[in-house]
Amino acid sequence: MNGRMKKAYDWVDERVHLEDLVKFMGKKYVPVHRHSIWYYFGGVSLFLFIIQVLTGILLLLYYKSGEELAFESIGYIMSKVQFGWLIRSIHSWAANLFILSSMVHMFSVYFEKSYRKPREITWLTGMLMFFLALAFGFSGYLLPWNELAYFATKVGTDIAGVVPIIGKPMMQFLRSGEEVSGATLSRFFGFHVAVFPGIFTVLLGIHLVLVQRQGMSEPIGMELHEGKPLKTMPFFPNFLLRDLLLWLIVLNLLAILAVFFPWELGKKADAFASAPAGIKPEWYFLFMFQTLKYIPGKMLFIDGEVFGIMIFGLAGLLWMLVPFWDLKSSRGQQNRLVNYLGLFAVFYIIILTIVGWLL
Amino acid sequence: MVETRNAGGPEQPGKRDFLKYVLSGGLVALVGSILYPILAYLKPPIQAEVAVSSVKAGKVDAMEKDSGQIVKFGSKPVILIKTANDELRAFSATCTHLDCTVQYKKEMGLIWCACHNGKYDLNGRNVSGPPPRPLDEYRVTVQGGEIMISKKS
Ligand code: HEM
Ligand code: FES
Numbered sequence: 001m002n003g004r005m006k007k008a009y010d011w012v013d014e015r016v017h018l019e020d021l022v023k024f025m026g027k028k029y030v031p032v033h034r035h036s037i038w039y040y041f042g043g044v045s046l047f048l049f050i051i052q053v054l055t056g057i058l059l060l061l062y063y064k065s066g067e068e069l070a071f072e073s074i075g076y077i078m079s080k081v082q083f084g085w086l087i088r089s090i091h092s093w094a095a096n097l098f099i100l101s102s103m104v105h106m107f108s109v110y111f112e113k114s115y116r117k118p119r120e121i122t123w124l125t126g127m128l129m130f131f132l133a134l135a136f137g138f139s140g141y142l143l144p145w146n147e148l149a150y151f152a153t154k155v156g157t158d159i160a161g162v163v164p165i166i167g168k169p170m171m172q173f174l175r176s177g178e179e180v181s182g183a184t185l186s187r188f189f190g191f192h193v194a195v196f197p198g199i200f201t202v203l204l205g206i207h208l209v210l211v212q213r214q215g216m217s218e219p220i221g222m223e224l225h226e227g228k229p230l231k232t233m234p235f236f237p238n239f240l241l242r243d244l245l246l247w248l249i250v251l252n253l254l255a256i257l258a259v260f261f262p263w264e265l266g267k268k269a270d271a272f273a274s275a276p277a278g279i280k281p282e283w284y285f286l287f288m289f290q291t292l293k294y295i296p297g298k299m300l301f302i303d304g305e306v307f308g309i310m311i312f313g314l315a316g317l318l319w320m321l322v323p324f325w326d327l328k329s330s331r332g333q334q335n336r337l338v339n340y341l342g343l344f345a346v347f348y349i350i351i352l353t354i355v356g357w358l359l
Numbered sequence: 360m361v362e363t364r365n366a367g368g369p370e371q372p373g374k375r376d377f378l379k380y381v382l383s384g385g386l387v388a389l390v391g392s393i394l395y396p397i398l399a400y401l402k403p404p405i406q407a408e409v410a411v412s413s414v415k416a417g418k419v420d421a422m423e424k425d426s427g428q429i430v431k432f433g434s435k436p437v438i439l440i441k442t443a444n445d446e447l448r449a450f451s452a453t454c455t456h457l458d459c460t461v462q463y464k465k466e467m468g469l470i471w472c473a474c475h476n477g478k479y480d481l482n483g484r485n486v487s488g489p490p491p492r493p494l495d496e497y498r499v500t501v502q503g504g505e506i507m508i509s510k511k512s
Binding site for chain 2: 155173175176183273292295296298303
């Protein structure tokens, strides 16, 4: 630290005693082993979320919500505002990478069983953030008010509507009425730029403080390596520098995608046009969408979609509660059932996503 | 809650219980009176819909054989079809599966929903794919060369 920095530090330190804080931030170690690469995806997700907040705020300076304004304002951002196309393209691409990287992070934590005692709360906050990320994607997708978004939102909110008992009121709440309309757009806009970021930030805070306080977990059976404890590297500065390098790579990847594959705007939504052929939701909803196509109209006396939604809902719930039913891992034993379920989920998602993409 | 005890004095359970009920009752009332308006606010007001019982859908001659089009019926889309043998039919265009808007598919001679590949025949019956119910039918009449669509009563 040079003289002036030191003086500033001392000035603050004298008043708020930074010592504890610095110790708290500095004490983390990252285990080094052959699965270490997976530790980076949490950081990448964090980085992409920061990008979303920054580009989202920039978009807010010109975006207007409303049936007669939304589509036009994005057209304006893309054609008139300097670098508007770039900011929008980055926000759209980073949204996709963010969900992808959160998925990788989630699955790696799952397979490493890092959710096991004592890290249940970290897993739960992570899962909630993951669901919020999907909600971010779903609500943001409607904001340009184009044809694809319009029908995606109709289908998505109608799915919420088939849930027994609470479905109907939930659908009306989401749509702000019986139909998807300008009122829906206003609501989604509010969720997307105010409600979700607020909740997400709180969860993220808890998540990060827990990671810092509990340190990184080590995979089961690797705590000892040839009788010696696992090698570690200090988080600061070794791991952080690697993190930053990777962030730089991700930023470059993002720039390449955003510049060479600019995000399209499509046709404006029209409540009196047929759904266009080849309509698809965003890729992260594709596996569920594809499943819906295969479920027949009636199944076991209930509507096929009700059946499908209950299955996905139940699976999601089980997944989220894994630390509470996988007691074996908490005792440090291998639990193969968890691995098989995880592999099944991964393959199911990958295969149905590809099928949905190609058909 | 903090246990309070009168120093050395006799216990007064009756009085303490009473206080507990008053306080927790008050708390419930407070939370309720804050939450109720918020929940009620979240529920969108019911918009009075203009009840439409029939709409004009253009001249018969202007519509090609073996084609379909979406017509505004109040706030709802209705699909009007002129079949290959010159018959006019109309159905609700809202797919009974998950609410997408259907279209007339010439090649298949069917009503088709792009969202999940749902198919209906030209009587509106769901014949394949996920739709669980047929499309509601509308009455089509021709008055002075003009197509009129109205609700079936
Ligand atoms: C505080 C954070 C955020 C703010 C203020 C914000 C703001 C906005 C605004 C104003 C739009 C409309 C402009 C447009 O559609 O291009 C938008 C679109 C969108 N946002 Fe966000 N956003 C935020 C975070 C996120 C996150 C975390 C995601 C992650 C999935 C996300 C995903 C999307 C998507 C997919 C779109 C649609 C892009 C498009 O087609 O144009 N946003 N956001
Ligand atoms: S919404 Fe028509 S088939 Fe699913």
